[in-house]
Amino acid sequence: MNAPAPKNVHLVLRVNGEPQEVSFASYKTLLEVLREEMNLTGTKHGCELGECGACAVLVDGAPVLSCLALALECEGREIETVEGLASGTKLHPLQAAFADCGGSQCGYCTSGMLMTAKALLEREPNPSRERIKEAISGNICRCTGYNQIVEAIEQAAAEIRNSK
Amino acid sequence: MSAEKKRFEVVGQPRRRVDGRGKTTGQARFADDLSLPRMAHCKLLRSPHPHAVIESIDCSRAREYPGVHLVLTGKDFPVPFGIMPVSLDEYALAPERVRHVGDPLAAVIAKDEVTALEAIELIDVRYRKLQTISDPAEALARPEPRIHDYGEQGNIHRNQSYEFGDVEEALARSDYVFEDTFFYQGNTHLPMEQQASLASIEGDGKLLLQTSTQNPHYLHRQLARVLQVPASQVRVIATQNGGGFGGKCDPANHEMVVSKAAMILGRPVKICLTREEVFYQHRGRHPVLMKFRTGVSKDGKLTGMHLQTLLDGGGYGSHGPASTFYTGVLTPVTYELPRFKFEACRVFTNKPPCGPKRGHGTPQPRFGQEVQLDKIAEKLGIDPAELRLGIVTKENALTANWLKVGSTGLAECIRQVVERSGWKEKHRKLPEGRGVGLAASTYMCGAGVSIYWNKMPHSGVQLLLDRSGQVTVLCGATEIGQGSDDVLAAIVAEVLGIGTAEVRVLTGDTGLTPVDLGSYSSRVTVMMGNAALQAATRLREQIAAAAAEKLETLPERVILSRGKVFAAENAAKTMSFIEAVTAAETKFGTLGAVGSYAPPKAPGKYKGAGVGPSPAYSFTACVVEAEVDPKTGWITVPKIWVAHDIGRSINPVHVRGQVIGGVYMGLGEALMEEQAFRRLPEKLSSALVHKIPSMLEYKSLTALDMPEVDVAIVEYPDPNCPFGAKEAGQGPLLPVMPAVANAIYDAVGVRIDEVPITPDKVLAALEKKAKGETPRVGPESFPAVPYPAPTFVLPPWEGGDGDELKGPDGKPVRRTQKEVAAA
Secondary structure (H helix, E strand, O other), X not given: OOOOOOOEEEEEEEEOOEEEEEEEEOOOEHHHHHHHHOOOOXXXXXXXXXXXXXXXXXXXXEEEEOOOOEHHHHOOOEEEOHHHOOEOOEOOHHHHHHHHHOXXXXXXXXXXXXXXXXXXXXXXXXXXXXXXXXXXXXXXXXXOOOHHHHHHHHHHHHXXXXXX | OOOOOOOXXXXXXXXXXXXXXXXXXXXXXEHHHOOOOOOEEEEEEEOOOOOEEEEEEEOHHHHHOOOEEEEEEHHHOOOOEOOOHHHOOEOOOOOOEEOOOOOEEEEEEEOOHHHHHHHHOOOEEEEEEOOOXXXXXXXXXXXXXXXXXXXXXXXXXXXXXXXXXXXXXHHHOOOEEEEEEEEEOOOOOOOOOOOEEEEEEOOOOOEEEEEOOOOHHHHHHHHHHXXXXXXXXXXXXXXXXXOOOOOOOOOOHHHHHHHHHHHHHOOOEEEEOOHHHHHHHOOOOOOEEEEEEEEEOOOOOEEEEEEEEEEEOOOOOOOHHHHHHHOOOOHHHHEOOOOEEEEEEEEOOOOOOOOOOOOOOOHHHHHHHHHHHHHHHHHHXXXXXXXXXXXXXXXXXEOOOOOEOOOOOHHHHHHHHHHHHXXXXXXXXXXXXXXXXXXXXXXXXXXXXOOOOOOOOOEEEEEEEOOOOOEEEEEOOOOOOOOHHHHHHHHHHXXXXXXXXXXXXXXXXXXXXXXXXXXXXXXXXXXXXXXHHHHHHHHHHHHHHHHHHHHOOOHHHXXXXXXXEXXXXXXXXXXXXXXXXXXXXXXXXXXXXXXXXXXXXXXXXXXXXXXXXOOOEEEEEEEEEEEEOOOXXXXXXXXXXXXXXXXXXXXXXXXXXXXXXXXXXXXXXXXXXXXXXEEOOHHHOOOEEEOOOOOOOOOOOOOOOOOEEEEEEEOOOOOOOHHHOOOOOOHHHOOHHHHHHHHHHHHHOOEEOEEOOOHHHHHHHHHHHHOOOOOEEOOOOOOOOOOOOOEEEOOHHHOOOOOEOEOOOOOEOOOOHHHHHHO
16 A cells, blocks of 8 residues: 555644644544644534534634634634633633532533633623523533533622622 | 531532532543544444344455454354343344344444544445334334344333232222323433543553443443453443433443454554434433323322333333333332332334433333322312322331332422422412422432342442541542532541542542442442441541540540541640541551442332332422413423432532432423434335434523522431432432423413423414313323233232232232231
């Protein structure tokens, strides 16, 4: 068998503020490149069809379903994943609130929820309960029944506002 | 325990769960997050036909495809498996027959997923299609072709009948007999994590399977069986489970396949099911048709019940034998029922197999009985809450079928939801289109017997402790998101007077941890907790003995509290926990303790009495408020009140989380969740296929649909449970569906006697109401099921001894109370 010609694209992705060279097949989704090429497995997948929200990451500050985004299209953009949320060993207020309020049970939807909530709080530091529910309505959680997730986001929002 | 602390310091305190940090930083590693050097990827070929004989499989083209390492078929797996010893009816890859669309029959292991998928397309299979058995009516009508060559007869898998006292006699002397049929549609777990498994050969030459499973122990046994290797050569690690709900209880085909492939190839092999495949793996809620004939006195006491159930089991046995029992056996635990006849039948059909889902078999009859009680209350002119308060089972009672109720706070739960919801001001009083409904329930805290017969512990815990002050606790229990790791750490921490942050928890690893049967039947807090309590108490005794010498006091006067160890009579006589451990290690040598737990023997002695007994039962009551739009039939649920008797909360944050999560799943089942099937058009084979194998089309509640849930935690500690703590993982789901149905009746006066309760059904019932017809949608009849003659057991209050009655020839006989007294 002849060695196949290389088909990969080679580029720099900025993830959590750090530029990193990556090489991947051009059809790979951002989800696949994050998880399989960059070993950032904190971003999860629940359907790989854009139906569940588990894979949400931020691209230029907006929540994006990474299973539907081509990694190729993210060149030169700011990608944020759950791995970049904490500052050193200090949890982001959203992470702390999810852990303290029962916002995370199995933890599988948590990364997508956290990133979606982060985008919301950056746009709206003091969202109403309805706005929070709207913001996370594309993120399915099968464990919590959402109540404690909403409470965690409220608590984190208050924490962030008070720390400013 | 000596020198009891006055108050709990860990138990009952709201705190961050021990795995909270890892789950919010993305560090929690789920099976598909794992990768190993030289890892190959596996894909399964699944049947496009619901029922067919595999005439031939030609894998030659797939084997030759570049990048393919291995192709496996049924020939490679001669040994069948199954979660229950009486239903070993599955093969890792179907050898001769496929029994549902999605049944796997071949596997390709290749350098990557894409190559494996391409090679799957190159496998040539010749099928001979067989008659499809699509539903229970067809399964009863067509004994041939048999889907399996075992079972009761034809396509009946399980068929059973029990009678506890003469029910017909009881019904005959009742003031009223209510007869109702209900249908509970099947639905699926829909865990957020798609099942994944990674098999590898470790450096010591042994097989390691890291997999999303709730039951690593049962999987371990079945893997050894299928692979025909000693269990000591196999290690199963249950990775973090991204939701289980019962869907990851059965040993699964893909787990066997990657294990075998790793053994053949000597390299790691991984699989991750697609979301569509998760729907085929299923093992979800059985569709159940039910008929209740219930006798009632004018003052609202139940006199007897004849319950018949018919379960659509799908293509394999799974937990079916247990599921069949559970459609009835817990019914007499909620309300006093002097006599009870229970007939149940599970049939095979050509659909993905049904199995255990949160509540396992119990939500279906709970729905039926609670809706029927609502009808009874209306007919008798009694408030539905008052009716229930008059018949709740009492503490330490025996039921007609010989189950022992322990502590019960059900009456308190009902009072709490009535009070908090403003029930008395709302029921029958809200304007048209708005209503409230009430329901109650019971659930077990662990099955009294193991899935395979043995007299060994159901849970074992090992504790290690050394001069560093670090406490390591090992247990085979499995964290599936419910918080079991936190419960384990909390119980140990409470006994040793430290915080959960000082405890390292290692769970769900058959290579390291003592056997625990797994995360099912709401058993973990009680069984693992009791084992942990025993181990921690043993270790505490050693620490206290050593500390007593240093503190110049008696061991029984030593108190361990908040990281300190001191004498009860003089708090100045104190040392740190680490100093006390050092003293103990000096005195006794290396420290460690084990604890184990097996449930108490159940009072019932009749054959079949093993299903239903539990060390304790949890209780729940629920009020649902609903709004129904009469033009569209659309149902909105603005608020739910629920009260749950947990016995005692180990961590109230997560008890509340389990309760709300159960309510959420119940509300989804009530309103939309549905594992529905359809026939493909004739030109496309007419196959019976899953209607909606995607998360978009399988409707579940989003954050916008989910109402606020008011949770009252009620604590009636049970002496069989660690610190009195009962379960919260399954019970709170149970009353939600009937409470929704009852609320809809209160809102618009129509009875929807089946779930899901969708707008089209509400509209159809409203149309009937407008025409003056019976405003009801639900099953019209119950088929003639050939149930066997019942096993007859006298209830405790009729002089029974818990055993079945037998004639001189040893065959079951049926006798009235009078006849027994005369004999």
